[in-house]
Ligand code: SF4
């Protein structure tokens with residue numbers, strides 16, 4: 001790689017020739033403020049917050065899109081630069097619905113942080129304000145255009161990372177608004193509810209639908225037996241909301257925190273993740289051995305499911321009919337558990353803590369009621385749980401270690417890795433291999449399907465049968481794999497698709513990291529590594545060894561793919577339109 | 583009823599032509615502006631039906647198509663009226679109360695600027711100086727210029743187009 005040397009604030013920096021000034025400054029530890037810039041995702045030079053002076057140049061230039069050149073002299077901190085940034089920021093603030101104390105992003109807002117850093121004391125440009133536009137028809141995502149600064153980070157996330165592309169800047173100039181076509185609601189277009197737009201947004205213009213009130217109400221209702229399940233990925237992310245480092249493992253703090261909130265039983269989605277492997281592994285073998293539809297594609301990720309329904313309906317028969325672990329949990333809780341405990345299922349209220357906004361949509365799908373009731377009553381995101389804990393004065397990091405309750409709180413390491421891309425595949429392979437061969441796996445770590453590479457492929461030898469697997473995360477990557485399948489260019493038997501980058505650890509309901517934090521560390525990798533550490537620390541690491549799951553089959557379901565299993569744990573899919581009707 | 587059926591048949595025919603036109607742009611993301619311009623040339627405006635066809639042919643999202651259409655003022659989302667009213671909002675007209683004339687037009691026609699009346703008779707737009715500043719404030723209906731307007735003259739002018 002050809003290198004060039006430039007000077008930034010008098011400091012010499014050597015960087016590859018195709019770098020930007022912002023990247024060079026980053027390397028030299030010189031901080032240039034940014035707002036629209038999101039490394040690798042949105043590098044469009046829209047906001048002009050990052051302006052710098054270049055010796056010999058006339059106008060100030062946006063560092064995030066300015067290429068370096070040999071001998072260039074850059075000044076990042078002159079009176080002109082500071083004034084320009086202030087003016088830019090004040091203009092943004094003059095058309096902003098400033099209501100920080102009641103805003104969902106209060107204390108975690110890039111606009112607020114910049115105002116503080118740049119020392120904004122007053123806004124010199126009282127200007128026209130946009131009429132408020134608020135869209136909360138979607139069960140997952142809320143848009144509040146009165147806080148939008150038009151940085152387009154969400155647009156890039158939706159188009160480039162997710163390959164969905166249902167939001168764009170519409171109209172122009174002062175009338176520009178980031179919205180779906182015809183200014184429809186997100187609920188009316190082919191949005192998959194992934195929440196990656198929320199993760200990208202620097203401010204409070206995009207947020208999850210807040211369902212905490214419904215949970216507080218249930219907890220306060222003495223008639224209700226309120227139980228909670230926590231998804232695998234929560235245990236490596238919730239700590240971040242309480243000042244612990246990225247990827248801190250809080251598995252044992254979780255039950256303590258949830259008990260203190262008042263849940264009657266604290267269970268674990270990891271239990272039903274193990275159950276999913278029993279069903280899905282059996283389904284895979286069934287299809288493989290009896291000429292069923294292949295490749296089989298995993299179905300745990302509701303954003304992916306809705307994506308398939310809108311964009312690849314011709315592949316719906318390839319989807320596993322297994323419900324996601326969240327929904328299997330609900331169905332089992334309101335049948336098996338209710339029966340076992342002698343509780344009227346109409347009195348059971350199931351809350352799930354998910355890293356995911358799409359789980360809210362999934363929970364309210366009309367077919368998700370095989371227990372005779374809505375199987376999962378409320379799905380909360382990691383962020384909503386953190387807000388509830390803070391409201392109740394519970395500091396996660398100060399809690400003692402506690403255990404999940406029996407029986408729906410018992411799990412294996414195979415379930416924990418559902419939280420990272422490749423984990424469902426690996427968990428399935430561990431079980432399928434041992435079931436087919438009857439032999440114990442020598443090495444249970446299928447490292448070839450781990451990691452943040454967008455698409456991973458492997459061929460696994462199961463007693464002489466070569467099984468081709470593929471793993472994709474982020475829907476833009478999924479598209480590539482699916483197109484290969486559609487065009488007959490690939491010969492896969494089994495595919496894992498996770499909607500979000502990194503898998504659930506990078507879900508749209510997780511703690512939001514600002515642009516700088518995302519540049520400093522790859523959160524997908526850090527949280528993912530923590531997930532594998534959780535796996536390594538477990539006594540049992542294969543789903544079929546989960547004793548509570550074994551008991552569930554013995555006492556209630558019979559065997560995987562039994563009639564009862566089909567009724568409670570499997571589902572069907574619906575083709576959905578690509579374009580809205582207006 | 584009959585006219586509605588006739589209209590549908592007419593639109594069908596135009597949509598057919600759009601399909602044919604789009605053949606040459608298949609898979610060409612860069613051809614969006616040309617494709618939209620030609621499509622508008624055929625249909626007269628760019629309804630959702632046409633936008634879907636363009637998106638599918640060029641292999642881009644509907645959202646990108648809509649975003650582009652709404653960015654450029656020469657693309658129309660709705661059919662244009664038989665009579666196109668353009669209200670000059672240039673400086674000379676503006677200082678002589680063009681916005682009051684515009685308000686009155688909006689009120690009389692029951693549409694906002696940029697829109698077309700439900701009977702497809704009038705569309706209402708704003709424009710920059712039309713070079714008749716001496717007559718400010720001015721409006722143009724199709725090719726006819728009306729000057730020295732006051733809001734109260736509006737109903738009378740509209741009557742001519744009944
Ligand atoms: S988006 Fe940021 S600046 Fe705007 S109200 Fe919310 S916290 Fe305040």
Ligand code: SF4
Nearest residue numbers: 158191192194195197
């Ligand atoms: S939730 Fe996902 S699909 Fe929907 S607008 Fe946001 S990024 Fe796009």
Ligand code: SF4
Nearest residue numbers: 148149151152154201
């Ligand atoms: S919604 Fe958020 S991410 Fe999208 S443009 Fe507005 S401020 Fe930027």
Ligand code: FES
Nearest residue numbers: 036045047048064
């Ligand atoms: S223009 Fe560089 S951060 Fe926005």
Ligand code: FES
Nearest residue numbers: 670672675711714
């Ligand atoms: S400003 Fe209206 S005609 Fe010149």
